[in-house]
Amino acid sequence: MIHTSTYKLENMEMRQMYANTLLELAKANPNVVALEADLMSAISTNKIIKEIPDQLINCGIMEANMIGVASGLSLTGKIPFVHTFGQFATRRAFDQLFISGAYAKTNIKILGSDAGVSAEHNGGTHMAFEDLGLVRLIPNAKVYEVSDSTMLGYLLRKIEKEYGIHYIRTIRKNSVKLYDEREVFETGKGKVLREGGDVTIIASGIMVAESLKAADLLKEQGVEATVIDMFSIKPIDKELIVKYATKTKAVVTAENHNVIGGLGSAVAEVLSEHCPTRMRRIGVKEQFGQVGKMDYLMEFYKLTATDIAEEARELSLDK
Secondary structure, three states, X not given: OXXXXXXXEOOOOHXXXXXXXXXXXXXXXXXXXXXXXXXXXXHOXXXXXXXXXXXXXXXXXOHHHHHHHHHHHHHOOOXXXXXXXXXXXXXXXXXXXXXXXXXXXXXXXXXXXXXXXXXXXXXXXXXXXXXXXXXXXXXXXXXXXXXXXXXXXXXXXXXXXXXXXXXXXXXXXXXXXXXXXXXOOOOOOOEEEEOOOOEEEEEOOOHHXXXXXXXXXXXXXXXXXXXXXXXXXXXXXHHHHHHHHHHHOOEEEEEEEEOOOOHHHHHHHHHHHHOOOOEEEEEEOOOOOOOOOHHHHHHHOXXXXXHXXXXXXXXXXXX
């Protein structure tokens, strides 16, 4: 169930949900092993290590090696959950993830945190705008971007039972509360959070809440927007995309990521092959990350509800 009227922050941070769920899984299954690259305090696993000392390994600041360790653990029957910041999990360790991980048909669950502008003061070197695109390139990899902690907890429990390479992209701290604990999140299926006949906004991660705010702004201007949470980036919900593109004849994607390679590209691929539709992509365009508070960065990269609403309104009127 969605809470569209208040847009309140959750009581539980994403990192707390990760640590709590990991502890739950590790206690229930001795084969679950968590790997960290010297970021235990950043993701709150330092709070659970005393309870599962033999199932939590700090590999140090050696992300590529950590993926190799995870691959080896997988081949012995373990279920490794790997965490580091998104750019280190993908950009820095891509060859190990591709060859030692996916090519070797291993079973690794990766959490890439500090997604996009949420890296804030860690700055450009730590601000991944390309991680979704990189992991989408890996054959058979499953790629998600979570929009609230309820979704994160659900997906962690889900992928623990599913073999293969899974990448979950997330922020570390608070998100807007969107779903209650009864919600189900299927791989390859998006969530329609709001119905409207003039334009479809397809978003992921922190941009889902921004898109709901944009829909409120559009309504004041007489434009009714559908808002879809496309948390499953790969596989993506082709049927849902085509259904609403056919209905509204205008699609806007919104992502805290480069417009190349991520959600916008994935949606454009579906539309170009199955339902050519006018569309625009909200996201980072030919820019690197930088130091700054999240509000400033959202404005700088034109990721705000106002930016989404402006593009959506123009597109809906230009059909």
